[in-house]
Amino acid sequence: MIELVIDQRRRDLGGFEVGRVLPFHSHRMVGPFIFFDHMGPAQFTAGFPRTVDVRPHPHIGLSTVSYLFEGAMTHRDSVGSTEVIRPGEVNWMTAGKGITHSERFEDLRTHGGTMNGIQAWVALPTEDEETDPAFSHHGPDDLPTYEGGGMWARLIAGKAFGAEAKVKVHSPMFYVHWALDAGATAQLPAEYPERAAYVAQGIVEIDGRQINEGQMAVFAPSQPVPIKATTNAIVMLLGGEPIGERFIEWNFVSSSKDRLAQAKADWRAGRMKLPDADDQEFIPLPPDPPGPAPAMS
Template identity: 40%
Template sequence: MSNTDLIIEERSRDIGDFLVGRLIPFRKKRMVGPFIFIDHMGPTPIKPGTYLDIDQHPHIGLSTLTYLFEGEIQHRDSIGTNQHIKPGSVNWMTAGKGATHTERTPASLRQGQEFTMHGYQIWVALPKAKENMQPEFQHLDGSELPTWRDGAASFKLIAGKGFGKVSPLSVHSDLFMIDIQTSNDYDLTIQDQLRGEIGFCVVEGSIKACDQLVSKGNMLVSKSEYACQLSIQRGSRILLFGGEPFPEERHIFWNFVSSDKQKIEEAKSAWKDKLFPKVENDNSYIPLP
């Protein structure tokens, strides 16, 4: 998804072992592990005439991860993918040296019905050695992902490694993304379960950390896996994500991510000159901002 409609960020706050804020990138925290951009979509009622129609746009140097709670998206890309994305599945497009894609409301939902759109569009930067790799796409149904329960919490491992489990999604760096839902208050132990930096998106409900309550719509970023006790409140849904940070800085402009500013300049010129690969039978085009 294009980041032309970035959500307005709340100012990050330091509450001891954590930074609190509204999605990334922040001024104070540009990345969490390899995760460089998180866009919370909705929940938004979709009515006839207000369908999702994101025209052809480019990416380099990253993988896009689409994860829906409600609604559906038709993803088409220059690799040749035509994928119907439904809630609970994980969709992973690695742009590498360059790919374009579109995201639209499927034809089956354009019959006059109303529905809710809700989910996350996430960008994961590629390691420097893989920034120029060939583009690829993966789709996994929710039933293919590792799930487990611990007391009042249910877990789904969307990507990477965590809590002794491994997702079948083929990722390109040391990372994790986990969907957690609670039926009652639940004390979460992250020590020795995850590696690297750790972020917590509060989708529903709230988290109590360092004697402060962090509510729906905010994000926690742990400064250490040995952080103070975390308690996820009853009826909450949390996206837990992060991993080992890269040694090099990442630059970001529009939909382009790279460790090399020159690569971004080259991508800007290529998009303006319409040299990127195209989605088959689609002449739509989002201009460079």
Template identity: 55%
Template sequence: MSIRPGDEQTPNELPEHGPVLERIEPKPRDLGDNFFVRRALPAIEKRMVGPFIFWDEFGPVQFEAGKGMDVRPHPHINLATVTYLFEGEIFHRDTLGSAQAIKPGDVNWMNAGRGIAHSERTAPDLRATGFPMAGIQSWVALPEAQEESEPFFKHYAQSELPVLEEGGKVVRVIAGKLFGKASPVKTYSEMFYADVQLDTGASLPLDADHEERGVYLVEGEIEVAGERFERGRLLVFRPGDAVTIKAVTPARFMALGGANLGPRHIWWNFVSSRKERIEQAKEDWKAGRFGTVPGDDKEFIPLPDR
């Protein structure tokens, strides 16, 4: 997906005590054709959570017959995009020649590295019938040593991801390590990312050993240190504090975090530790040096004017 320059949040007043350091309420963003997302990162008060530098929730939305997602080819550098669906399907294509449908519970992991362009569309057969869609797309910054790594795309089926199921909780580890489970997804830094579902009254501790930790509440209501939170909130926890998340109602949230990689610059779809690298990426996109997306080479998203 795509971000517009300057598309960030305004800061909230922060609590002085307690495990919840930040409470970020995403704001809607229109990606075109009345398709809205809710963007939690980057935010002025917290630009990153571990390596996560971008966070969009989309849906739930019901597309009518003839409608669908149409994110035209656009470029990325020095990051990895991560797409995870709750409902629906998205068809991915990129300049490497990848062509892959993603369905709920699967993971599409695209390492942009030194540069890649991709599109995200609705396949014709699904567009013809209409369908529901909901999910998360996030961007993961790469360590400086891997920012210019070779681009690659890898699809992981839901069946490949490890699951912890006990005591009223189901935890699917999307990337990194959590609760002794390790995802097969290839990453370049210490991180964790998981899809968590809790029955009413069930609880989940979040290991304080991780440098930065957060949860994004997708469904239901949870309680942390006596405070209740409803869906559509990104909670960032104070480093080192013990955190236990309890479900007040049946709840679903994404747990995310990992090592702090240091500051990153972000402009449109480009992320880098170096400002001059972003300037180069702008020129490369304008000059067509990212290449074309096979099977989707008739249009593209132009470089923004600002």
């Protein structure tokens, strides 16, 4: 039932730690999900420096999905969007042929508090990799919920459990937030060929195996998966139909290595527009490592 368990790898992003789960060296993607970071949890005191913010940077070939358990984050992008995301909401940004954006912690800088959430990337299918960039924000009314048997659930994106979120997706997928009471059991159906569960808080038991906070269990296809909460737990379910091989370099995703090279050249040369509301600084392209460039990182 469990094919693989992936431990998050903690990384400091300049005063703010994340737990990176995907991509993993032996398992790059789960359905279209190609990147999965647990932001925090981190406690901030009011007045912390702006260096913690994520300055403007570019993307191609993917959609970014931001979802918070605690805290707030201000998104600004090159298609003119400015949006504060708060717990229970979704920011869905489709990069397509190219977008730039920043993520600022302005509310936390003013008031202090906890940042805790998930940043995921969903790779676009080949026919949509060069689509026009776009941004959408979705409140709780766009995201179906269910409660019963010691479980509360919210469908963040895609289709699952007979429901569909009002978030535009480009390929068959699902993304779900479960909150489970200790002792409760819920079942992930065998609806999609690629599925995983990430434990954001607490401990669960799957197929007789303990899965701890910060671990992602990747499942074999074709069987429903019962998940029992050993403690109160938050579990993120994700997956969908595979979309084929993708390459990653820095913030760029593509089915073509040549397209990655072009995106890097465009950013280096200043050919990608910065957000109108946040165009005074940006993150420069990191230097290429010595020797042949890696296909994925």
